[in-house]
Each structure stands twice: as structure tokens, then as C-alpha cells.
Amino acid sequence: MTKVEDVHEDEMRVNAEQARQVAEQARESRWDRESFGKELFLGRLRIDLIDPLPAGEISVEGEAFLERLRVFCETKVDGQKIERDAWIPDEVINGLKDLGAFGIKIPRAYGGLGLPAVYYHRALMLVGTANPSIGALLSAHQSIGVPQPVKMFGTEQQKQEFLPRCVREITAFLLTEPDVGSDPARLATRAVPNSDGSSYTLNGVKLWTTNGVLADLLVVMARVPESEGHRGGITAFVVEADAEGITVENRNTFLGLRGIENGVTRLHDVVVPATNRIGREGDGLKIALKTLNTGRLSLPALCTAASKWSLRIAREWSSQRVQWGRPIGEHEAIAGKISFIAATTFALEAVLDVSGRLADADRHDIRIEAALAKLFSTELSWQVVDELVQIRGGRGYETAESLAARGERGVPAEQMLRDMRINRIFEGSSEIMRLLIAREAVDAHLSVAGDIIDPKADLQHKARAAARAGAFYARWLPSLLTGKGQVPSGFGEHGPLAEHLRFVERASRRLARQIFYGMSRWQGRLEHRQLFLGRIVDIGAELYAMSASCVYARSDAQDDSAIELADAFCNQSRRRVEHLFGRLWRNTDADDRVLARQVLENRHQWLEEGVLDASIDGPWIAEAQPGPSQRQNHRRIVSG
Template sequence: MIRGLKDLGALGMKIETKYGGLGLTQVYYNKALALVGSASPAIGALLSAHQSIGVPQPLKIFGTQEQKDVYLPRLATTDISAFLLTEPDVGSDPARLATTAVPDGNDYLLDGVKLWTTNGVVADLLVVMARVPASEGHKGGITAFVVEADAPGITVEHRNAFMGLRGIENGVTRFHQVRVPAAARIGPEGAGLKIALTTLNTGRLSLPAMCVGAGKWCLKIAREWSAVREQWGRPVAKHEAVGAKISFIAATTFALEAIVDLSSQMADEDRNDIRIEAALAKLYGSEMGWLIADELVQIRGGRGFETAESLAARGERAVPAEQMLRDMRINRIFEGSTEIMHLLIAREAVDAHLKVAGDIIDPEKPLADKAKAGANAAGFYARWLPQLVTGAGQLPRTYGEFNPAGHRDLSGHLRYVERSSRKLARSTFYAMSRWQGRMETKQGFLGRIVDIGAELFAMSAACVRAEHLRSAGEHGREAYQLADAFCHQSRVRVEELFTRLWSNTDDLDRRVVDGVLSGTYTWLEEGVIDPSGEGPWIADATPGPSAEENHHRPVR
């Protein structure tokens, strides 16, 4: 399979043609991933880990010309790459990175252990994040390196197995005194985190792209199955309880594709900063993709829980609905969990408020400064979130163009987005005034703020896509119907989220958590057997030589 992908040129989809790649834009790269992801999310993960966050992307942005000339032709045709950042005790907090790269003449010596290295088992090249100790002539800090995967001192100690994506080549990689030339360093010392985060900006778009592919497949299966499966004399699709699920799958898949297309177009215009859009696309795509897969399993009933192999063995169509559900679950965790995405996006949003209106809530500022900040804020809030959720330069010229004759009226939904954007800005500002320095601890509130923004982003994207399809003469009437259905569904979720901003159980939950951690409720755990037994929660990652068999097996 991997050799076939190489022959197709799939390893070089995003690499420029002058290096032997296909030179696809982000838009068409994501469409290719959606196609692959609909058939096998594991293969999609292999291609995405190689091109979206593996060696090609950081080299494209930060690499020297010499590095590009050396590595990109290999990466476009024969060599698979992997991205190594996570460690056994370091996940979303890379400041605690333990892997070191100690300068030694014109080289660095790498020592440490990396966990969940997607493609690491079969990789030819690695991009490794390691900490360089500060010393004379060395600024130090977290730094990125390109490393040959078969270099002496590298051992793939274990091939990990997961609930889903069972085909991915994901492992635990140990480095012991691995010599890496300084010429293989990407960017200056200390730039590793910037490189990692910048790479993830566009890298995150590959995940919702595969969610789009999964959504399209789920819609196809739901349509075909619910038309032939009858209960009480009617196809199950005609029963409202099932029909609502099919409507959700169809409308949400349309919106997800709109989000991915819009974000990808922005990524292809290098002038755009897509940190927010990419993070929103990843957050919304992974959450909604999971719900879509879950709804398909429910529509299929017992057959949704049965494996494709078992279905085929007893003479039925081999529909892998349960596999899709398992494969989709990880999307809410990797490349930034939902919780981390909430915090990342919220930080960007709150920072925007602080720059404009921070003087208003600063008790040390004089009244004149507060008045000036208030005037600035008034103009800022009038345009802040609509631009945030649709992108600079992406706002519709007029709402009237979204109410063409013979089509559903989408202009009201865009007006709702604008009103809700202002309401969201007011809610955020009020929370800043109320909690001030404690704002960052209010993660439940911040998560809801972000979820509202994600829904508004999705509504805007869906309306824009519907109008684009209508203007191009491509299923315009149907696109307007789907966009209208999605916006109505989304508005229900938005109103619930607005209510929960101020009416929730956050304080109560914190008290319960304190009780759980202090052992107050251990009596509730009685009467069960824990099959996990004893053992450390986190494996030992002490640097040193490996005592394990090397599971590295590159595909030549």
C-alpha cells in the first residue's frame, strides 16, 4: 500500500513540482485527504502526518535553500517523515520538554524519549523538537532538527496499538547520543516552538478535511440504508427520530466542507494569518465529525455496532460504521485537544479585547484613559467578531445577495451572526470586567465563548459557500436548503450556549472535583474490579541506551 502511494506521488502532494512533488494548493490537498479519509482514516493520517506536520512543512516555511534541495526531493517521492514533539510526561505543555540536544563541535547530541510518533515506525526522516542547553555561543531553547530515522542511537522501542486508526505506524522512539549535524537544524536555536506552532496552523486543516470525507461517507450510508430498512411499514428515514439524524448529518457535512474550503483558501493566500480559522476548523470539525459518525452508528442500530467482517460473513453489506466511529474519536484529542483548542482560541480573542479595552478594567488607569478606551472599544466591537469568524476580506458585501429569488433566504442568518457577534463581544467584555485577572481560570466560560464563535464561523461559511455554488450554477437551490437547515440547527445550539454562559454548574463542579481528589467519595468506587491492576501511570523516560528490540521498519 505504501509503495503504491509513493508511485502515485501521494507523498509529495504539497511539495513544489521543482522538487518532484505535485504542488497542490491547500484547497486541493485537503480534497485529496477527504477522499482518502472516507476510505481509510489511517491512510489519511499517514499522509497528513508526513506532509502537514512532518518534515516538508517546516522546511517549506523555515528551511534553508540547501535543506530544501537535500530533503524535499526525497520527501516528495520515497521518504516518509514524522513529527516528534510529545513525550511520556509532556503533552500540551511543551515548556517542560525533556529531550535534549547538547552542542558538540559542529554537531548536537540528542538524548530523550518521544511518544506517539505517528509514522515513526516506518519513517525515513524525523523532525525532532529538543531542548538545547544555554551555553557560551549557544542561545539555547527548544529547537527543531531534521534527523535520519536510521541514525545510530535511535530505537523504536514499541509500536503503539489504539482503539481506532489501527493501521497507523505510531511508536515510542528513544534517542541515545544521536549525532545530528548543525546543518540539519531548522531555524535558529530557540525557534522550535514557533516552528511547531506555525506548522500546526495549516497542519490542523488536514484533520477537518478528513472529517469532511468521513461525513460524506456517513451521509451516503445513512441515505442508502434508511431508504431500504423499514419499520412499521415505512422506511426508517420517514420516521422523525431517524430523519432528524439524517438532516443533521447532511447539513453539518455541508457546513464542514464550507469551513475547510474557506480556511484552505485563506491558507493559500500567504498574507492571511489563519491561526484562529485553522483552530476553529480543527475544533469544530473534530467535534462534529465525531457526532456524525455516532449518529450513523445509531441509525444502523445493531449493525452499526457489528464489524464489517462479521456483516460480510453472514451475507450482508460490509459497512464499517463501528470502525469509522473508532477512527474518528482520536480527532478530538490529537493536534490539540478540544480543551486546548478552547484555550488557544480564547486567548487570541481575549487578547484582542485587552488591546482595545484593557484600560477600562485597569483600576490604576485615570478616568480620561478609561473614556478614551471606551470610545475605541465601541468602534472595535462593531466589526470584531464578524471579521474574526469569516476572515479579513471574507465578509459579504451586502446581506441582500443572500436572498435571491426562488431560494431560501439566508440573509436573516447572516444578520443573526452579526447580532450574535456583538452579543458575544459584550459577554466577553463583561466577563473581563467581572473576573479581571481570574479570567484565564474560567475555562468553562471560555470554552462556551469559543463554541459560540465556532458556530457563527460555521454559519457564515455555510452561507458564503451556498451563494458561491448558486453563482457558479452548481446545485445552488439545494445548497441554499442545506445552508438554511444548518443555520437553523446551529442557532438552537448558539442560544443554548448563550444561556449557559451565566447559568451553569461550573462552581458546583469545582467543589465536586475537590471532593473527588481529596478522597471524599472513594466509597462510590466500591463494588467493582479494576482490570488495569498495578503499574506506573507514566512510563519511565530516563535518558540512556535502549534495552529494547528496534521495531523500526522503513518501507523502501
């Protein structure tokens, strides 16, 4: 195995710098519209940006569609069969197509249902509870697949050509490669323009392409080399899945989501017309990130669905299972879990609803809110489902099939746990989400103090930056000392929830101060203090969830029950926030860095002895094989 010292230090630094540059270029640097999340990290609780909530559009067609979808899921989808066969049957896929479920957000002008995002989320919640693999199928197609980037960035001709097809055809998004996970700077797939600029030739291997095994159309991210007339860079292309030179080499199987058709897709000299390029050369990652601004809400929808489902199972089981003379739900240890599941489920729904309505209203910049929603929902729903498994005891660990075989209700709690685990990894792992959000959280500081902390900036630039920063902080810092959160009547219009919003307001100012202290202490090295930044972001996520809960509890037709749940969530969330604040400066981070380095340097290798040799033969990452290989489209082979 390669030792850490063996990796050339300079090379590591250059690679890290390149990765940062690519991420920075992909980032939307402008803030043209107001942002609740940005203000929150600056110490300003702009509750007016989410309260009153934008009126959710009530669509008669949307309600009718959801009703048809519900009936379909209840009568035509056997979630356990999908789990058993590791396969979503053709009848289910075709039935979903007939219902319009592949074109929920595609405008009617192009043959779709043209529904707002909140209906898309509600649809995902229905199919996700039938079987989460169906949720993954629909969201890989509609959140990151062809329709959304074409709708947002395509030319009219591309919209006319592809959107009607996307209503009935399946699409996939191909970014990841064997050597490219969280770090697109290493992207190796090439798109070389031909001499007259009319087409590109694509070569590369794409890993873990959800829907890749059965897709009709693909969005492929490939690097165009810089050359005369070509600005080059990572670029997005729509590619026909059956184009000459495309092979699907493996159907990957996972811990969960057994029904998804996820492949390794090889592109060998695939010729793609230039008219299939989405946006400009070099805009691929920006397009992917912007698409994800709203696309990221599909995972929160699936997480909310899993939590609602967990709440129901937890309630029914805990009131019926009697141990030690009482229903287990009456034992305090289990009651605590039920309370956590109920309060968290409410918050997940609130975050989804608020973020979804903000997305539909399209008035504000919601990149931070959507990212916070993704991070918060995937982390918290994982804990919810884990607690459900604990509440179910041994039955939580037993498969639904086994339970049913011995005459008990086939509750797939263990499957839900397995299916939910990936949410913390894909569409931005939690670690990457924290970095991404932290970058936005410190943006104000970087934009005023950037040159002060840039080792490459000359003295003149540093002096100018210092003057700019001085002016900014002279106004900003005093504003963090007092606020509405300290006024006993502050947020009075929120009734019993006002005290929580006062807490959020105070915590937001405290958070901004901590970011400032972090900036002052570490300056340009702050980006390496990932654990510090992670806690900053986690606090922000809790504050957003509390704000959303308070606003959602009082919206539309909510009643006292919603106020009680919001109150319970805020009380739980406040404890987590206090804990996170406490750990900002009192932690074992420095010790952990030392220990991790020692581990990587094999100092404690003796600790691994006494068990069977864990090393399994084979390379960590498969070498890309040159040339084409046999097409093995699993789906085609089976269907004939």
C-alpha cells in the same frame, strides 16, 4: 496514589506560570494581516474578508492526480484488509509514492506535485475514506512531518537537501513525551551543542510518534540549554531516522487507526549536524504552531470525508430498512438524525473549502479560522459518526467483517467511530484548542488592559494602561450596540441566507460584549474560567461555520440544494448558539469545580465500591530507561 494536597502548592503555581510563559512565547503576538476570526470575536462580522471567496486555483495536473488517486484507492486499496491486518501494505505505500501523494504540497522545483492546499485536502478525503489510517499516514508526513516546516522555515540548502527526499520518503513529527502532552514547558528531550557549534547531541524519549516506526526522516523537538553563544529553548531538528542512537521501542496500538505505525522513539546520544536545525534555537514551538496554521486543516478534511461517507450510508440504509411499517428514515427520531448529518456535512465542507481557499490565497491571517475549523470539524464529525452508528442500530455496532461473514454489506460504521475519536485529542485536544482560540479572542482586551490586570505592574503602568483602555473602550463599546444585523435589508445580496448572516452579525456583537463582561468580572483570572471561555469559543466556531456555509452556498457552481443545506445548517446552529449564550452565565460551573475537587480529595470514593477493583498495577507513566535499547523496527523485521 498521590493526594492533591500532597503536591506542593508553590510548585504547582510555578509550573503553571512556566507553562503559560512557554505557550505565550510560542504564540505569534503580531497581527500583520487582517483576520476574519479576530474580527468576529471583536464584534465585527467582516464578511468581505471571505466573500467573495478567493478563486480556487483549478489545476489540470491536480485534477488528473486526484483522478489517478481515486482509481488507485478504488482498485488497489483494501480498507478492510488494513483494518484486519493492522497494517498498510507496502504495495499501497509504494503506490502512493508513485502517484506523488507524499509530496502533494512540495513545490515542483523540489520534485513534488506543487499543488495548492485544497487539492491536498481533497486527496486526504479520498484516501481517508479508503481507510482513515492512510489519511493519518499522509497527513502526519505532510502536515506536521518534515516537508512543511522545511518548506516554510528551512534554508535553501535544507530545502534542496530534504524536500526531494520527502517526495518518496516517510517522515514523522516528534514532540510528545511520556510527561509532555499538551504542556511543552515540561519538554525533557535535550539537544546539547558541541563545543564548536557544528552539531548537537540529542537525548530523550518521544511518545506516540505517528509514522515513527517506518519513517526515514524525523522532525524532533528538543530543548537546547541556554549557554554562552546559545539562546537555547525548544528547537526543531531534522534527524535521520536510522541515525546511530535511535531506537523504536514499541509499536503502539489504539482504539482506532489500527493501520498507523506509531512508536515510542528513544534518542540516545544522537549527533545531529547544526545544519539540520530548522530556524533559530528557541523557535521550535513557534515553527510548530505556524506549521499547524494550515496543517491543522488536514483533520477537517478527514472529518469532512467521514461525514460525507456517513451521510451516504445513513441515506441508503434509512430508506431501505423498514421497521414498524415504514422506512426508518421516515420515523421522526431518525429523520432528525439524518437532517443533522446532512446539514453538518455541508457545513464541514463549507468550513474546509473556505479555510483551504484562504490558506491558498495567503492574504489574511487564518490562525483563528484554522483552529476553529479543527475544533468544530473534529467535534461535529464525531457526533455525525455516532449518529450513524445509532441509525444502523445493532449493525452499527457490528464489525464490517462480521457483517460480511453473514452475508450482509460490510459497512465499517463502528470502525469509523473508533478511527474518528482521536481527532478530538491529537494536533491540539479540544480543550487546548479552546484555550488557544480564547487567548486570541481576548487578545485585544489584554493588549489594552494588560497592565491593569497584571498584579506585578506598578501604579504608573496601571494608570497608563487605564488611560489606553479608556480610549479603546470609549470607541469600541458603542460600536457593539447597533449594526447591519439589525437592518432588515442587511446582507440582502445573500438572498434567502441573509437572515442568517444578520443573526451572525448580531451574535458576533453580543459575543464581544460577553467577552468584555467576562474580562471586567474576572480580569486576570479569566484564563481560569475555562468553561466560560470554552463556550465563547464554541459560539465563535458556530458563527464561523454559519458564515462559511452562507458564502460557500453561493460560490462557484452551487445550486439551490446548497442554499437549502446552508439554511438547514444555520437553523440548527442558531439553536446551539442560543443555548451556549444561555449557559454563559447560568450554569453549574462553580458547583462543578467544587464537586471535582471533592472527587479528587476522595470524598466520594465510596461510590466506586461494588465493582471489581479498577486499579491496574503499574506506574501511570513509564519511567524513562537510561541508555540505548535494542532496535525493534517492526517494519524492518517483517520485511526482512
